[in-house]
Amino acid sequence: MPAKDAVTRYAGNPILTPEDVPYDCRQVYNSSVAKTDDGYVMVLRIDQRRPEPYLFLGLARSTDGLAWTVDPKPLMEPEDVEENAVYDPRVTRIDDDYVICYATDTSVGIRLGIAVTKDFKTIERKFLSEPDNRNAAMFPEKIGGRYCRLDRPFARIYEKERPYDLWISYSPDLRYWGDHKPVLRWQEVSWGSHKIGPGAPPIRTDAGWLTVFHGAELREPGPTGWNKTYRAGVMLLDLEDPSVVVGRCEEPILEPEPDVPYENEGYRPRVIFPTGLIDMGDGRVRIYYGASDQVMALATAKIADLVALCT
């Protein structure tokens, strides 16, 4: 099966747009979804201009994961002068905790943050990495007694082209991290010559941890000057040692299609940025993704098809 045929875009896309946000919002995208006891939450990336870009996290709720209601108040804003922006969240439910990984731009570099909440009211900040790092996605359970995250540090060795790799890190408690290892290198992804990075938090399958990642390629600049194309890929990580890739689909499973307007119109056109992967319990997954750095969109796939693609 061609990779792209494994995935079906939701007919009601986009599922969330700035018009759905009950406060000032220029873009809402790169937002991540988790299941709750009675429905779904989406942790939102909200972009404002004040007049400089001001980025923070919002929250939306849904009973079916399709129709969303955005909370009237932000979920998490930059905390102090060190944080100029909080953005690109990933949310993972681990037991009764919702672990939110996010990026924050600061006066001392780009830092990866990890915060935990049980109720989306009180949020405890557990970790802020050294610069530069972002795009972390937490596994939904401890593996070998340790929390595991995928992330993307910025390595100067590649400074000319900036094609960063995808890494894994481990922690006993979410506060202290170590055992860092590269998982997937940009050179391995034919459509990731600018950079690759974690996308949606992984889900458990019998064949391994299934995770959707992103890759970016440079292209001729469009009318706005934006010159990258982002696509989504899929891979399987070993259940016991998730630093090992046991299968990967060489082709992207989602790339911007010419006839899909929300993937071609927006703040940064031709960006598909996967941020959520939900096991629907019926053999299917939902893939939530930011589209054109403007809105949120949804696609579905059979788990067996995605696993079969990971050769």
Place this chain on the structure above:
Amino acid sequence: MPAKDAVTRYAGNPILTPEDVPYDCRQVYNSSVAKTDDGYVMVLRIDQRRPEPYLFLGLARSTDGLAWTVDPKPLMEPEDVEENAVYDPRVTRIDDDYVICYATDTSVGIRLGIAVTKDFKTIERKFLSEPDNRNAAMFPEKIGGRYCRLDRPFARIYEKERPYDLWISYSPDLRYWGDHKPVLRWQEVSWGSHKIGPGAPPIRTDAGWLTVFHGAELREPGPTGWNKTYRAGVMLLDLEDPSVVVGRCEEPILEPEPDVPYENEGYRPRVIFPTGLIDMGDGRVRIYYGASDQVMALATAKIADLVALCT
């Protein structure tokens, strides 16, 4: 007292040169010293050409910290294909452990390593950071139950000028690290406009943790094309919260002097790179430093003078 008058260069400098190394050695510098039960050890940075640069750690021993005998075999070499070079060690004795922080260049970036040995025969590698990071220096005891290190991550925010900052990190066990905070920013150091970073592992004084750091400035390239000057500064960190600078000397305490040949001749001239600070128990310290990326040198100072400079 002018800062430079607080420090006296040892008349027998340089104290270690490539000629003292009983195997192929192009340069021996940026090497770090710790006290043992009956003398001193120096963990060496050895540069070879094979014909590409090959960097690894050696070991020297001394009864007085002045005259050194280099072990006939290397202490620690690059472990596998991921490590192209192991260099710039700092050694700190913590109880009966010698903790060695080092930098390693790898195919996935510049990583900060931490290894522990009791006997300089068996070495246990505890940690390899995500890229890019280097120049770590460990405190000589746990503070508030945690190991503490100073280090220098590379932040892309400064990519144009590359003036990196000096940070602190904490760990319960040397394996997992967190609570990362910036300690000193390059903008605060008038002679650190290219970058600053940790130097010697700190020592305890009544006034705070005394530590010697480095700063680099760009200058007109010399005959070899090398275009930076490195100097050593001194600061005091709070005894209970070492992320807080309680005093710092605005001027460098050591900078390359025109009439000191080993600070002006070598692989990279005009580099003073402090890597060891030893409390001699008589109110004085020894400052060990790499000179011109070629040899090791030594200077002495009164602790009270250095503390008085940290206003």
